[in-house]
Amino acid sequence: MLCITVEKNHKLKVSNCPVPEINNDEVLLKLDVCGVCGSDLVKIKNNLVPEGTVLGHEIVGTIVEVGNQIKKWSPSQKVVVAHHVPCLNCYFCRSGNFSMCRQFKETNISPGGFSEYIKVSRAHLEHTTFLIPRGTVPDEEIALTEPLACCLRAVTRAQITPSNTVLICGLGSIGIMIGKLCIEKGAQTYGIDLLEERIQLGKDMTAIHDGYLANSSEVKSWILNKTEGRGVDVVFLASGSDKSISTAIDFVRSGGKIIIFSSISKEEGFYNNEIYYRELTVIGSYSPSPLALKEAYQMIITGKIKLGSIITDVVPLKELPKQIDKCFKNKSLKMIVKV
Ligand SMILES: [Zn+2]
Ligand SMILES: [Zn+2]
Numbered sequence: 001m002l003c004i005t006v007e008k009n010h011k012l013k014v015s016n017c018p019v020p021e022i023n024n025d026e027v028l029l030k031l032d033v034c035g036v037c038g039s040d041l042v043k044i045k046n047n048l049v050p051e052g053t054v055l056g057h058e059i060v061g062t063i064v065e066v067g068n069q070i071k072k073w074s075p076s077q078k079v080v081v082a083h084h085v086p087c088l089n090c091y092f093c094r095s096g097n098f099s100m101c102r103q104f105k106e107t108n109i110s111p112g113g114f115s116e117y118i119k120v121s122r123a124h125l126e127h128t129t130f131l132i133p134r135g136t137v138p139d140e141e142i143a144l145t146e147p148l149a150c151c152l153r154a155v156t157r158a159q160i161t162p163s164n165t166v167l168i169c170g171l172g173s174i175g176i177m178i179g180k181l182c183i184e185k186g187a188q189t190y191g192i193d194l195l196e197e198r199i200q201l202g203k204d205m206t207a208i209h210d211g212y213l214a215n216s217s218e219v220k221s222w223i224l225n226k227t228e229g230r231g232v233d234v235v236f237l238a239s240g241s242d243k244s245i246s247t248a249i250d251f252v253r254s255g256g257k258i259i260i261f262s263s264i265s266k267e268e269g270f271y272n273n274e275i276y277y278r279e280l281t282v283i284g285s286y287s288p289s290p291l292a293l294k295e296a297y298q299m300i301i302t303g304k305i306k307l308g309s310i311i312t313d314v315v316p317l318k319e320l321p322k323q324i325d326k327c328f329k330n331k332s333l334k335m336i337v338k339v
Helices: 038-045 103-107 120-127 145-156 173-184 196-204 217-225 244-251 272-277 290-301 319-327
Strands: 003-009 011-015 027-035 059-067 078-081 119-120 129-131 165-169 190-194 210-213 232-237 251-259 282-285 313-316 337-338
Touching: 003 145, 003 319, 011 319, 027 078, 027 129, 038 103, 038 173, 059 119, 078 210, 078 282, 119 120, 119 290, 120 129, 145 173, 145 232, 145 290, 165 173, 165 244, 173 190, 173 196, 173 232, 190 217, 196 210, 210 217, 217 244, 244 251, 313 319
Parallel strands: 165 190, 165 232, 190 210, 232 251, 251 282, 313 337
Antiparallel strands: 003 011, 027 059, 027 119, 027 337, 059 078, 078 129
């Protein structure tokens, strides 16, 4: 079968690998679509996975084979699947830190979403697989379930209320989803980005109430004007830029919160004295809880949240190695591969 593997030199390659054989407690999916995630890009760019790895985890597929111990699922059902499954039982799970759970880190779909066929385990079927009713929303949008769930969790961890002012740094697909969720919570929501068209899209999609160019010399006075000189209550960092730390510190009000939602290329820290003297709260959020996954799935299939305009590129699976450059060059807001 066709699959796309990670090669040396930060490249992807079209490969041929065997169709996975399933055990009695597994199912085989035929891929319909899979989203290209920012984390896939980071892994390729920074050589974080071994050569030959198949990435991709924002998966919509159709069941083609079912192990004989699996009763609830049957061939031709279309599903959306997330890749990591927490145990729901360990200290971290009981504390709500599902993504710190050992099982969460160890579980994955095989070989990966950039592949014609994918094997899904019983644990995935029980906790991170959702049936897609026919004719609801396009598959490409349903593939955004996992990233939307990540955003939902971040907004939940930030405890956004209607009285909050929010600034989103980076209006990529993640920034736009976070913005929509903050507006849904009633918060006054602003966004900054280096690209004018992303600010416009953020406004058009009701993901921000207003936005500004991140590199403008007036951006700080703009945000201070919006907040009676204080700065915003909550900053979400949704860009991989090294400058985002100082932006967050500059634009958050004293006593406010900074939510870190992206890795940056350097190992850089926040400023101790800023956090101490200004009583800032810094929160990391990087993966969804099972509850957030379910909520995201429901929001998408019921049409409560409409994310179609985020998807700028739908490309055939075999063309991903050529097309992925567009993502690296910030020319694609959200790329989805299709078989
Ligand atoms: Zn993802
Ligand atoms: Zn656990």
